[in-house]
Structures are given as C-alpha cells and as structure tokens.
Amino acid sequence: METLLQVCLRLGSDQFTHKFGIPEFDNLFENGIKCTEVSELVSEESCGETYFCYHLLATFLEDPTKIYDRIIYVDTNKTFRIEKVIELIKNENSKSDENLSRIIVKKIISIDELYNMIIGLPNFLKYTRVSLMVINSIYGCILSQELIANDYTSSIERILFGLKKLAKQEGIAILTINALVMPNNSSEPVPLLGVKWLKHIPKRVSLHQDVYISNMVKKKVFYSKKYEHGKLIHTNNVVSVTDVKFSDLGLGSWIVNQLKEMQIKKPTPVQVNCIPKILEGIDVLGCSKTGTGKTLAFALPILEKLSVDPYGIYALIITPTRELAFQISDQLIALGKPISLRCSTIVGGRSQNIQANELSKKPHIVVGTPGRIEDHIRSDPNGIARYFSKIKFLVLDEADQLLDGQYSLQLKSIFLALPKKRQTLLFSATITSALTQLHQVSIHKPYFFEDTDDIKTVDKLTQKYVLCPVGVKDAYLVYVVKNYVEKNEESSVLIFTYTCKEAQALAIMFNALGFSVSSLHSEISQKDRMSAISKFKNGNVKVLICTDVAARGLDISKVDLVINHNVPRCTKTYLHRVGRSARAGRVGGALTFVTPYDISLLQAVEEAIGKKLDELKVDDKKVTEYASQILIMKKEAEIKLEQRNFGERKKINRRKDMIRSGLDDTEVDKILQDQRKRKKELKILVVYNMEYCIFFEVEDVKNSRKCSSLTGSQ
Incomplete structure (x- = not known):
C-alpha cells in the first residue's frame, strides 16, 4: 500500500495537471518532477499522513502554488523519490475537520471549481486514511450552498459523477447525503436521479441514523424522471425503461416510423436519458455497456435536428477504427432514408482524392477516423477545412480510446477547424480519467449519464x-x-x-x-x-x-x-x-x-x-x-509470415512518422535498433518462461483459486 507522501509525488506533472486542471500547475511542472527532497518525515504522533493531507488540501484551495513552496525540487537523474516531508503548516486549527471544511467552503466559489476538485480527489485520497467526515463536510457544506443557487438537476448530476468513486470505495457519510437530498433544510427535496443512487451507499452506513433520509425513504419522496409527450415530468414512482416509447423522447413521427420498419421497438436506458438532453442542445457524455444502443442515442437526435434545418456538413462523427466508421455510416443511411440522408465515410485505406471529392459535395454527416480526417484538413486548409466550419454536432464514439493520448495531435488539428459554437457528444462503454476532462472538447456544462450497474457485463x-x-x-x-x-x-x-x-x-x-x-x-x-x-x-x-x-x-x-x-x-x-x-x-x-x-x-x-x-x-x-x-x-x-515480410508496412510507416517528427535517419536507426534489441531480450525471457512452464503444475494454480474463493480474497 502506497503512503500519501509517495502518492503526492508519484502523481507527477501530467496527472496533477490532468486531475485538477489548474493553470499554475502547467507552469510549475513544465519539465516534470525530477526528484524531491523535503525536510523531516512526519511522525504518526505529531501529525501523521492523515493531517498532512488535510493541510495539503487546505493549502491547495487557499493558493495552489503554496503546495509547491513546501517542496524542494532537485534534478538528480530524473528519478521520482521521496525522502522527507517539509515543515507543516503551523496553523493547528486547520487540523480539525470543521475548520478545514470552513476554509474550503470559503475558497471554492463555484460549482466548476468543486467539480474539478472532485475529479481529482478519488485517486488522490484512496491511499490515505482521511476520515469520511472530512470528505463529507467538504462536499456537504458546499453542496448545501451551491445547489440552492444553481439548477438542481444539472448540478447534482455533475457532482454525483465525481462522487461515485468515493461512494463505492471510501463510503459516504450522512452529511453529504443530507446536502444532496435537502439542502439548507428546505422543504422541497432535490430531484435526485431516482432511488438508484441509494445502491451506491455502502451497507455499513445506516440511512436510519439520519432524520432527513429516513423520513424521505418512509414517505417515498425520492424523485425519478419520466417522459410524457416529449416533456420531462417528475413522479414519485421509479419508472422502468419499458414504460417509455421513442415517441415520448421528443423525436419526430418520421423517425419513430422508420424505427418501427427497422424492428427497433423500445428505447434503452442510455437512449431514454441522453436523447432528450441532446435535443435540448446540451453536451452529453454517455457511458453504457456494449450492445445497449449508444449509436442510436446520438444518431436519432442528430437526424431529428438535421431534418428541420438540412445542410452539409451538419455533423462530424469520429471513431477509432475504420470498421466502426463504416458500421455507423450504414446505420445512419438506413435511419435517414426518409430524408435522403447523404453520409460520407472518411477512413484510411481508400483513395484520398475520391474522398476529397465527396467532401466537396458537402454531405450531411461525415463519419471517419481521426488520422484520415486530419489528413484532409491539413492538406487543404483553405478548402476542405472550411467545410467543417459550420458543423452543429461533434461526436466522439468510443471516446475513452480517442482521448487516451494516442490521437492527441490529430484531434487537436480537427478541433481547430471546428466552430466553437457546437454541440459535443461523447459515448463509450467504459469511463476513464480522460473522459472526465470533457472541458477540453466542450465549452458547455455537459450532462453525464453512466450505467450504474455494478456488473459491467450483460446478464445473458x-x-x-x-x-x-x-x-x-x-x-x-x-x-x-x-x-x-x-x-x-x-x-x-x-x-x-x-x-x-x-x-x-x-x-x-x-x-x-x-x-x-x-x-x-x-x-x-x-x-x-x-x-x-x-x-x-x-x-x-x-x-x-x-x-x-x-x-x-x-x-x-x-x-x-x-x-x-x-x-x-x-x-x-x-x-x-x-x-x-x-x-x-x-x-x-x-x-x-x-x-x-x-x-x-x-x-x-x-x-x-x-x-x-x-x-x-x-x-x-x-x-x-x-x-x-x-x-x-x-x-x-x-x-510463412516471415517469408512474406509480414508487418513490413507497419515498420515503414513507423519510420516515416519518426522522420516527420524531426528526427534524422541516424537517430531513427538508433531508436529502431534499440527497440529490436529490447524485443530480442524479451523473446529470450519468454522462451525461458515457456520452458519453465513445463514444470509448473497447473493444479497448484487451480488449488490456489479454490482457496481464494473460500476465503473471499482475490
């Protein structure tokens, strides 16, 4: 188990900047952390790691740069190492939970700052022994103030998205739940996302310890959402997806009829939750299991809005793979048949000239992979690039993979060609830290939908x-x-x-x-x-x-x-x-x-x-x-594959990419030679392991798994 002190430094430049999104961090960590030495290690008797975390949080919220005033950076072989902890904040009062939360409430002035903090805290706090009361006093005090002055539903949805990890992994105490359910002791409860949120409260936390919660559970005043005649209403009953029809989501009759012809009869949870929000013009991040209809969740509202004001290029849909791009195009063409939808698929492996000709005709929707789309924009900045300047929708399908870093340069070029005033939709089957940074591609407050089932695979x-x-x-x-x-x-x-x-x-x-x-x-x-x-x-x-x-x-x-x-x-x-x-x-x-x-x-x-x-x-x-x-x-x-020079094309493309990045032939040869050497060493190790495996009794592993299942350990 890592200590807090190890985690603080292990988080490094990218992770600290990535988690909190504070501009000062970018400047401080421009070249990354080299090595860290601080004064004396905190003893458990004097203050301990728990209170060091309190001080760190309090200092961060008071002035983010002060954290780094207390850490001495020394460039030594560019390694990450923690030896000592510097002098602690001398204000003894900040040790108490109550005073800490008061400091934080004073310093956080907006829901956006709170949201950025929440996104960073789960991974940061899970290695510490911070009490639940601290977490909840922070969130409870702020929420009880902020939710009064903001739109309840959108604020809660964004906060719950950040709190969910903490709820499962650290537990959530009554104070936070109070703030979410009845801020400022008002008479009206906040419309929660249905009683499904209760399942995220650990069993060890008793709801009946709290008068607000227990009374609300008894009176069944938890709100859920239901759509009737295209409008959102509140009801005291939890509504199952089977009670909702496509016609209830605000879609036109032509789309509903087309869905019937395609034998698509009932909407899925991701469609029920996301389609109305997209039609309202809100940016959306949707996370749901594979095979639950995420493509229709963004395709249907786009087609609905396109039918009212058809022009090209109206929407750009980006996917990580060619096969997925072709599949989405096929689905869009089938759904958009009644309005004579024109859809163009822009991926590698096909003639770039033919694709450029297709784009010049301004299709309604373009579906493609980031590399080839960026090629077109870069090759003709005054021509093809301008075709994307009036799009209404940007969709990133399988967004977790697109935003994990490997497509950063291509996406940056694409985003520069797009208008700032657009609607951004992100969909994925898995949530990653990259997806929490939606502000990188969206300038609006997004709506988050996440499938809340603990089991991540379907029952069947x-x-x-x-x-x-x-x-x-x-x-x-x-x-x-x-x-x-x-x-x-x-x-x-x-x-x-x-x-x-x-x-x-x-x-x-x-x-x-x-x-x-x-x-x-x-x-x-x-x-x-x-x-x-x-x-x-x-x-x-x-x-x-x-x-x-x-x-x-x-x-x-x-x-x-x-x-x-x-x-x-x-x-x-x-x-x-x-x-x-x-x-x-x-x-x-x-x-x-x-x-x-x-x-x-x-x-x-x-x-x-x-x-x-x-x-x-x-x-x-x-x-x-x-x-x-x-x-x-x-x-x-x-x-046979060796004789065919299998994989030669990939080697050539890798070499081209290195040369384009500014490396000369000598540097490229050295890098490739080092890679081949490491691969050869790894192959020797694998061969050794295979030989060793002959003497490895598989039954021993089976027995160990039986023991672990009996003890409940993993």
Whole structure:
C-alpha cells in the first residue's frame, strides 16, 4: 500500500495537471518532477499522513502554488523519490475537520471549481486514511450552498459523477447525503436521479441514523424522471425503461416510423436519458455497456435536428477504427432514408482524392477516423477545412480510446477547424480519467449519464476460463474450438489476440486444419477487412480471428462465443471484447485462456466485472494427443509470415512518422535498433518462461483459486 507522501509525488506533472486542471500547475511542472527532497518525515504522533493531507488540501484551495513552496525540487537523474516531508503548516486549527471544511467552503466559489476538485480527489485520497467526515463536510457544506443557487438537476448530476468513486470505495457519510437530498433544510427535496443512487451507499452506513433520509425513504419522496409527450415530468414512482416509447423522447413521427420498419421497438436506458438532453442542445457524455444502443442515442437526435434545418456538413462523427466508421455510416443511411440522408465515410485505406471529392459535395454527416480526417484538413486548409466550419454536432464514439493520448495531435488539428459554437457528444462503454476532462472538447456544462450497474457485463453473457500451460495454449484453443463448432454447427466464434502477426498465424494454422476461418487486423488491406466482416456477418465464415480492432463498437448480429486467446492486460479491453457477444438481449458466451502467469490479470478482470469466472474443464489427455502437430503447424505458419515480410508496412510507416517528427535517419536507426534489441531480450525471457512452464503444475494454480474463493480474497 502506497503512503500519501509517495502518492503526492508519484502523481507527477501530467496527472496533477490532468486531475485538477489548474493553470499554475502547467507552469510549475513544465519539465516534470525530477526528484524531491523535503525536510523531516512526519511522525504518526505529531501529525501523521492523515493531517498532512488535510493541510495539503487546505493549502491547495487557499493558493495552489503554496503546495509547491513546501517542496524542494532537485534534478538528480530524473528519478521520482521521496525522502522527507517539509515543515507543516503551523496553523493547528486547520487540523480539525470543521475548520478545514470552513476554509474550503470559503475558497471554492463555484460549482466548476468543486467539480474539478472532485475529479481529482478519488485517486488522490484512496491511499490515505482521511476520515469520511472530512470528505463529507467538504462536499456537504458546499453542496448545501451551491445547489440552492444553481439548477438542481444539472448540478447534482455533475457532482454525483465525481462522487461515485468515493461512494463505492471510501463510503459516504450522512452529511453529504443530507446536502444532496435537502439542502439548507428546505422543504422541497432535490430531484435526485431516482432511488438508484441509494445502491451506491455502502451497507455499513445506516440511512436510519439520519432524520432527513429516513423520513424521505418512509414517505417515498425520492424523485425519478419520466417522459410524457416529449416533456420531462417528475413522479414519485421509479419508472422502468419499458414504460417509455421513442415517441415520448421528443423525436419526430418520421423517425419513430422508420424505427418501427427497422424492428427497433423500445428505447434503452442510455437512449431514454441522453436523447432528450441532446435535443435540448446540451453536451452529453454517455457511458453504457456494449450492445445497449449508444449509436442510436446520438444518431436519432442528430437526424431529428438535421431534418428541420438540412445542410452539409451538419455533423462530424469520429471513431477509432475504420470498421466502426463504416458500421455507423450504414446505420445512419438506413435511419435517414426518409430524408435522403447523404453520409460520407472518411477512413484510411481508400483513395484520398475520391474522398476529397465527396467532401466537396458537402454531405450531411461525415463519419471517419481521426488520422484520415486530419489528413484532409491539413492538406487543404483553405478548402476542405472550411467545410467543417459550420458543423452543429461533434461526436466522439468510443471516446475513452480517442482521448487516451494516442490521437492527441490529430484531434487537436480537427478541433481547430471546428466552430466553437457546437454541440459535443461523447459515448463509450467504459469511463476513464480522460473522459472526465470533457472541458477540453466542450465549452458547455455537459450532462453525464453512466450505467450504474455494478456488473459491467450483460446478464445473458456466460463467462468462463480455461487454465492451460503457456507452451501448449494453441493446442487447447484448437481443441475447444473444434468441439464447440462440431456441437454448434450454426454458431459463430470470434477469437481475439494481442498482435496482427499472432492473428494471421492462427488463421493460417486453422485453415490448414480444415476450418473456415478469416482474419481481421490492421496489416491487411481495407478491401480484405471489409470482406472478412461481410463473410462473418453472412455466416459464410464461422470463425473470425482478430485483434482489438474488432473489439470496439462492431455490431455483428450474432456472435455466439467470444474467445480471448490471451487475458487482456486492461480490464476495459476485456469488457469491449466480450461485449461483441450477447448483444441486444441475446444469449452469448465468453471464454478466456489463462496460463499460470495470467492469474493476476484474471483476478483484475473478475474484480472489474464484479463476479468470479467459472472454469471450463478440458480433457488434458485428449489435448496432448495432437499437441505436437499443432505446435509444428503454428511454427510453419510463422515461417510463412516471415517469408512474406509480414508487418513490413507497419515498420515503414513507423519510420516515416519518426522522420516527420524531426528526427534524422541516424537517430531513427538508433531508436529502431534499440527497440529490436529490447524485443530480442524479451523473446529470450519468454522462451525461458515457456520452458519453465513445463514444470509448473497447473493444479497448484487451480488449488490456489479454490482457496481464494473460500476465503473471499482475490
């Protein structure tokens, strides 16, 4: 467990600036923290880490720069190190919870400042022993004042978004709940987001200790939202989604009729909550499970507004992958058929000249990937760039991936070409810290919607794992797929791997074994990628082996089984992968292959989804009967790829990018040589681990998991 003092310095320049968004931090941390030395370590008897945190927060709110007056920076090998803590704030009164909260209430003057603070606090406080009373006195005092002077609903929604992490991880005390429910002891309760918020209050906090809460629970005066004839009304009953129709959300009759023709009958929670807000002109951040209809949540209101004032380019929709861009375009064209919608798909792998000609005709909606859109804007700043100057909507689909840093330069160029007066919509299946920085792409106060279910995967998805030695994992994979396909002839299987090379090698191996298999990854042409998806959707190919390029947003009507050839290093990747199955209320399955080295990753996945995976028992003796044959065929497939110079295009593009960034040929050669050296060293380590794995008893891992399940530990 890290101490507060370690966390303070580990947060570094990017994280501190990123969390709080304070301009002073940018200047102080322009070159990053090199090394830190401070005076004497605080003893538990004198003040301790808890009160140091109080002082730190109080100082931050009084003057953000004062925190750094108390830390001495020394440039020593650019390392992060904490040795001592400097002299503490001498004001003894600030140690008390009451005085601290009073300081904070005086210093925070707006709901925006509070919101920025909340976004930063959860990760900052989780390593400390700060009492619940401090957290709640801070939030309670401010909320009770701010919510009186602001719009209740929008303020609460923004605050709850920040408080949610703390509610689950630290607990939430009565004072904060009081402020949210009945600020300033007024007679009217604040309209909460329904009683669903109660589920986020830890069980150890008794509601009946508090007179306000207990009375409200007894009187059932918690408000929820209901839409009737396109208008928002309040009701004392919790409304299920089944009671709401598309016609209740403010959509025109032509859209409702088109949805009926497409057999889309009832809106999902993300649609019920987000569509009216978008129609009101509010920026929206929507987070909901995969397969819950996020695309329609932004497509329908855009089409509704476009039908009233049609022109091009009206909306720009950005996605991280080409396949998702084509899919969204297809859905928009189908939905917009009654108004003769013109939609253009701008992605890599297609002629840039043809795309430029399409853009010159000013389609109503442009859907594309950030790289290719930025290419068009950069290549013709006085022509194509001007076509985007009057857009009404900017949509980032799979926003968590778009905002994680890898597309920063492209998005920056795109945003500069867009008007400031626009509506910004962000949608994703997972919330990350990047999404909390919505102010980077939105100038308005956004509406946040997040699916509040603790279980992050749908109920109709059966999730299991196979425990196997790393050296013969491919043999286990073939055995499981063979058995499944033989028993379920009409079923479809989606297999995810880490790398393009691994996906292609497995595809060659499976085809050599007589399976009908296609592959999907970034190393094949756009034509082949579209062909692979088409064959899989049509049922001509039963098994599709792909990288995470297919994990985001692709809506393939029937994927019966998703197989993870590896345990994803990131839990949100697991959620996106398995989300390809059991979509739109269907039944589906997910199977993950786990080696003894992947146990910690598996436990992280189980913690993220809120339940343990069941083990799928495999007959080890039957697998070993043809394990050697599988290993030989896999090796032959890898040799074929080497002979074809597989991955050469990626190497060339990487070299081009380095040269464009300002590096000369000598520097590029040195960087690439170092990368190859590290990769070779890693490969040697992997080979050693594979040899060691032969002596690793898988039963030991199984027994350890049984013990952990009995004790309840992860």
